[in-house]
Amino acid sequence: MTSTNPRPQSVAALLAAERERYRDRTPNSERLADSLRSFVPAGVCSTYRAYEPYPIHADRAEGATLYDIDGESYLDFALNNGTQLVGHAHPRLSEAAKVQIDQGTLYTRPSELLEFAARPLIDRWEAIERVRFTNSGTESVMHATRLARAYTGREKIVRMEGAYHGAHDPGLVSKMPPVDRAGPADDPRPVKESQGVPDGVPENMLLAQYNDAESVERLLREHGSEIAGILVEPACLNLGLVEPEGDFLFRLRELADEYDVVLIFDEVKTGVKLAPGGGAEYYGVQPDLVALAKAIGGGYPVGAFGGRRELMSLIADDLEDETASGAAHYGTYNGNPLALRAVGVTLGEILTTEAYDHVTTLAERLADGYRDVIDDAGLEGHVVTAGSQGMVYFTDKRIRTFRDWGAIDEEFHEAYWLGMVNRNVLPHPHDASQQWTVSVQHTAADIDTHVTAFADLASDLAAVRQ
Numbered sequence: 268m269t270s271t272n273p274r275p276q277s278v279a280a281l282l283a284a285e286r287e288r289y290r291d292r293t294p295n296s297e298r299l300a301d302s303l304r305s306f307v308p309a310g311v312c313s314t315y316r317a318y319e320p321y322p323i324h325a326d327r328a329e330g331a332t333l334y335d336i337d338g339e340s341y342l343d344f345a346l347n348n349g350t351q352l353v354g355h356a357h358p359r360l361s362e363a364a365k366v367q368i369d370q371g372t373l374y375t376r377p378s379e380l381l382e383f384a385a386r387p388l389i390d391r392w393e394a395i396e397r398v399r400f401t402n403s404g405t406e407s408v409m410h411a412t413r414l415a416r417a418y419t420g421r422e423k424i425v426r427m428e429g430a431y432h433g434a435h436d437p438g439l440v441s442k443m444p445p446v447d448r449a450g451p452a453d454d455p456r457p458v459k460e461s462q463g464v465p466d467g468v469p470e471n472m473l474l475a476q477y478n479d480a481e482s483v484e485r486l487l488r489e490h491g492s493e494i495a496g497i498l499v500e501p502a503c504l505n506l507g508l509v510e511p512e513g514d515f516l517f518r519l520r521e522l523a524d525e526y527d528v529v530l531i532f533d534e535v536k537t538g539v540k541l542a543p544g545g546g547a548e549y550y551g552v553q554p555d556l557v558a559l560a561k562a563i564g565g566g567y568p569v570g571a572f573g574g575r576r577e578l579m580s581l582i583a584d585d586l587e588d589e590t591a592s593g594a595a596h597y598g599t600y601n602g603n604p605l606a607l608r609a610v611g612v613t614l615g616e617i618l619t620t621e622a623y624d625h626v627t628t629l630a631e632r633l634a635d636g637y638r639d640v641i642d643d644a645g646l647e648g649h650v651v652t653a654g655s656q657g658m659v660y661f662t663d664k665r666i667r668t669f670r671d672w673g674a675i676d677e678e679f680h681e682a683y684w685l686g687m688v689n690r691n692v693l694p695h696p697h698d699a700s701q702q703w704t705v706s707v708q709h710t711a712a713d714i715d716t717h718v719t720a721f722a723d724l725a726s727d728l729a730a731v732r733q
Contacts, residue, residue, distance in 0.1 A: 274726075274727060274730050275727065275730070275731055276730070276731065277731055278676070278678050278679050278682060278731045278732075279678065280731070281682045281686075281727055281728070281731050282678060282681055282682040282685065285682055285685040285686045285689055286319070286320055286685060288689050289320065289685055289688065289689055290320060292337065292339060292689065293321075293323060293324075293335065293337045293339070294337065295324070295335075295336045295337045296321060296322070296323055296324040296335060296336060296337060297320070297321055299324045299336065300321035300322065300324065310322075315697075315698075316697075318697050318698075322697075323335045323339075323341075323688070324336045328343065328355035328356065329355050329356050330354055330355055330356070330708045331343055331354055331355070331706060331708045331709045331710070331713050332355070333355070333693060339691065340691060341688065341691050341692060341693045342691065342692045342693065342713050342716055342717060343355070343693045344692070344693055344694055344695055344703040344704060344705065344709075344717065345693040345694075345695055345696040345697075345701075345703070345704070346704045346706055347566065348536075348561065348696050348701070349504075349536055349540060349561060349562065349656070349696070349702070349704040350561040350562055350564075350565075350566055351562070351565060351566045351704075351706060352539065352540055352562040352565070352618065352626070352655055352704060352706055352707065353562075353565040353566070353613055353617050353618070353706060353707055353708070354706035354707055354708030354709070355566070355708070357565060357617060357707070357708065359612060359616055359617055360565045360566075360609060360612050360613060360617065363608050363609070363612045364567070364605060364608065364609065366608075367604055367605050367608045368605065370604070371604060372603060372604065372605045373599075373600065373603050373604070373605075374603070374604055375599060377602075378604060378607075380602075380604050380607035380608055380611065381400075381602060381607060383607060383608070383610075383611035383615075384400065384602075384606075384607040384608075384610035384611045384614075385398045385400075386611075387610070387611065387614035387615050388559070388563070388571060388573060388610075388614070389573070391539070391543050391544040391545070391548070391614070392544050392545070392547055392548075392553075392557055392573065393544070393547070393553045394532075394547060394553040394554050394555065394556070394557055394573075394574055394575065395557055395573035395574060396573070396574070396575055396576040396579065397573055397574070397576055397579035397580075398571050398572070398573030398579075399571065399572055399573065399579070399582065399596055399601070399602075400569065400570070400571050400601050400602040400606070400607065400610075401560070401569070401570035401571060401572065401598065401601055402568050402569065402570060402598065402600050402601065402606075403433075403560055403568065403570045404433055404533075404535030404536075404558065404559075404560035404561060404570050405433030405434045405435050405438065405570075406433075406570050406598070407433075407535060407558035407559055407560050407570035407571060407572045408432045408433045408435070408438065408498070408531075408533055408535065408558045408572075409433065409435045409437075409438075410558075410572050410594075410596055411498075411531050411533075411556045411557075411558045411572045411574075412424055412437065412495070412496065412498060412531065413594055413595070414529075414556060414572070414574075414578055414579070414581060414582070414594050415495040415496035415528075415529035415531060415555075415556065415578075416495040416496075417581050417593070417594035418495070418529060418577075418578050418581055418594075419494075419495040419496070419527070419528060419529060420495075421492070421493050421494055421495040421528075422471050422493065422495060423471050423472070423473055423490060423493045423494045423495060424437065424471060424472055424473070424494070424495060424496050424497075424498050425473045425474075425475055425483055425486050425487070425494060425496070425497045425498065425528075426440075426441075426472055426473070426474065426475070426497075426498045426499070427474070427475055427476065427477040427498075427499055427500075427503065427669070428441050428444070428449070428455045428474045428475070428476055428477075428668075428669045428670075429441070429442070429443055429444075429477070429503070429505060429506060429668070429669025429670075429672065430442065430477065430499070430500055430503055430505050430533075430669075431443075431504075431505040432498060432533050433535070436464045436465065436468045437468055437471070437472055439459060439460040439461045439464050440457050440458065440459060440460070440464070440468060440469045440472045441455065441457050441458050441460075441469075441472070441474055442460050442505065443460075443505065443669070443672070443700065444458035444460070445458070446670070446673065452476060452668070452670045453482065455474040455476075456474075457469035457470075457472055457474055473486045473490060473494065476668045476669065476670065477499070477503045477506075477509060477511075477515075477667070477668050477669065478509070478511060478512050478515050478667045478668055479515075479668060480514070480515050480518035480519060480522070483497060483518075483519060483522060484518075484522055487522055487525075487526045487528070491526045491528075494526065494528050495528060495529060496523075496528050496529035496530065496531050496555075496556075497519055497522070497523055497528060497529070497530050497531065498531045498533060499516075499519060499530075499531070499532065499533065500532070500533045500534070500536065500537060500546070501516060501532055501534065501537050501541070501545065501546025501547060501549070501550055501552070502537055502541065502546055502549075502550075502653060502656075504536040504537060504656070504701075504702055505700055506666055506669060506671075506672060506700060507651070507658035507660060507666060507699065507700060507701070507702055508651045508652070508653060508656055508657060508658040508702045509651075509666050509667065509668075510651065510653060511550055512667060516550050516552040517552055519552075520552050520553070520554075523555070529555045529556060529578065530554040530555050530556075531554060531555065531556045531557075531558065532545075532546060532547055532554040532556070532557050532558070533558050534546055534547070534557050534558060534559050535558055535559060535560045535561055535570070536561060537549075537656075538557070538559040538560075538561070538562060538563060539562045539563055539614065539618060540561075540562050540654055540655050540656055540704065541653050541654035541655070541656065542623070542654055543618065543620075543623060545557070545559075549653065549654060554574070555574050555575055555578060556572060556573070556574035556575075556578060557572065557573055557574060558570070558571075558572045559571045559572065559573075562613075563610050563613065563614065564606055564609045564610050564613060565609050565610075565612070565613035565617065566609075567605060567606050567609035567610075568606060569606035569607075569609060569610055571610075581593065581594045582594050582595075582596050617707065618707070622707045623654075625707060626654070626655040626705045626706065626707060626709070627654060627655065629705045629709055629710075629711065629713075629714050630652055630654065630655050630656070630657055630705040631652065632711065632714045633652075633657060633703070633705060633714045633717060633718065634650045634652040634657050636714065636715070636717070636718030636721070637650045637657075637659050637718065637721060638650055639718075640718060640721050640722045640725050641659075641725070643722075643725075644722075644725035644726060644728070644729045645729055646661065646725060646728060646729050646732065647661060647662060647663055647732065648660055648661040648662065648663070649662075649663060649665075655704055655705045655706070656702050656703070656704060657702060657703050657705075658695065658701075658702040658703065659683075660675065661675075661676060661679055661680060661683065661728075662674045662675060662676070675699050677699050679728070679731075679732075680699035681699070682728070682731075683724065683728060684697060684698075684699075686724040686727065686728070687720055687721065687724060690720035690723060690724060691720070692716070692717050692720045692721075694717070694721075
């Protein structure tokens with residue numbers, strides 16, 4: 268596995284060498300990328316999926332392995348942005364999906380599958396008394412924030428600078444903004460990421476800093492009568508894996524109660540992956556509303572949002588509360604039977620207590636392996652892990668808030684990521700801001716293979732950091 272080529276002398280040279288090796292290994296992906304650009308902008312269906320020189324083009328996936336169109340196989344710890352905690356094509360889930368396909372994939376009418384999918388969510392989250400289904404994390408967050416506004420009669424939402432909350436217009440405000448446009452950390456300026464976001468959207472998004480409860484309290488003191496809710500990931504997973512420090516989440520709960528605003532946990536990425544009840548269970552703090560997607564459906568397109576009864580009763584077509592003023596929630600594909608069956612099987616039959624024991628044991632094994640390699644190679648870096656999730660930071664500086672992100676050498680991390688891909692391991696989704704997921708179908712041997720690949724790459728990484 269070890270390369271016999273001369274060792275690169277700089278980060279740029281290492282990255283160039285890994286890109287050249289990548290091209291040599293994936294000519295079919297390169298040809299297909301060129302072809303697809305004629306039909307689909309950038310050749311991908313989500314802007315995030317495009318990267319230099321071009322993405323791997325998939326052929327199939329099974330268990331813990333992704334196969335590309337060049338005949339290469341990769342141990343997969345990216346798992347479609349962490350969606351597949353169950354792994355690829357889990358036999359039990361595939362069997363259930365095939366049964367449902369024969370019974371129909373869309374009803375637009377309620378069925379017993381609604382309870383089959385809703386009950387395990389309500390059982391896992393203390394905060395969820397009622398739940399509605401959507402098709403994505405973006406929709407789940409969008410509806411949760413709309414519900415918070417309907418409940419309070421206010422319009423502004425406090426969110427954390429640098430967090431990602433979906434592709435709807437408010438979600439594209441200050442998601443990893445350029446610091447030179449973002450203003451000071453104690454008074455950040457909202458920055459639109461995309462053209463086409465109306466100028467008025469940022470006015471209703473108030474920016475605080477993750478792990479800084481005082482920044483949230485300051486906004487509540489100044490704008491409390493205008494604020495509908497506080498939107499936060501329990502752990503910030505748009506900065507790798509940044510966990511809440513001290514009483515940060517507890518303090519947000521107190522502030523939400525004190526100022527009568529809605530505390531919304533965006534658990535699209537943390538939900539069921541840190542613990543059965545997501546970040547709320549893992550960190551011991553319950554919100555008023557929870558937005559979910561990704562891992563709850565085992566790889567099928569589904570989302571959900573739920574919360575306390577008095578909030579959820581504001582949804583316009585809740586027939587039990589005739590006095591509700593109404594918060595719209597529509598969608599032809601919402602709660603389609605294929606997605607509902609996937610949720611019920613994933614949560615009720617696959618993600619068991621034994622499954623969580625398995626993934627957390629392997630996640631710790633992976634983190635420990637990385638730590639040993641970092642120490643042996645003399646690399647600067649540290650590893651953070653929580654539940655099935657983990658991330659390596661090639662810096663000794665602890666990342667607490669978005670404004671710490673400047674400590675990350677993204678070119679160096681890109682060389683690491685491509686180097687791992689060239690060693691047949693997808694270490695995590697592309698980009699230094701992401702994190703790895705250990706699935707129920709990974710084995711101890713898979714973990715050791717991942718660590719061995721990192722050890723093989725580590726000497727090159729260390730050499731360009733001398």
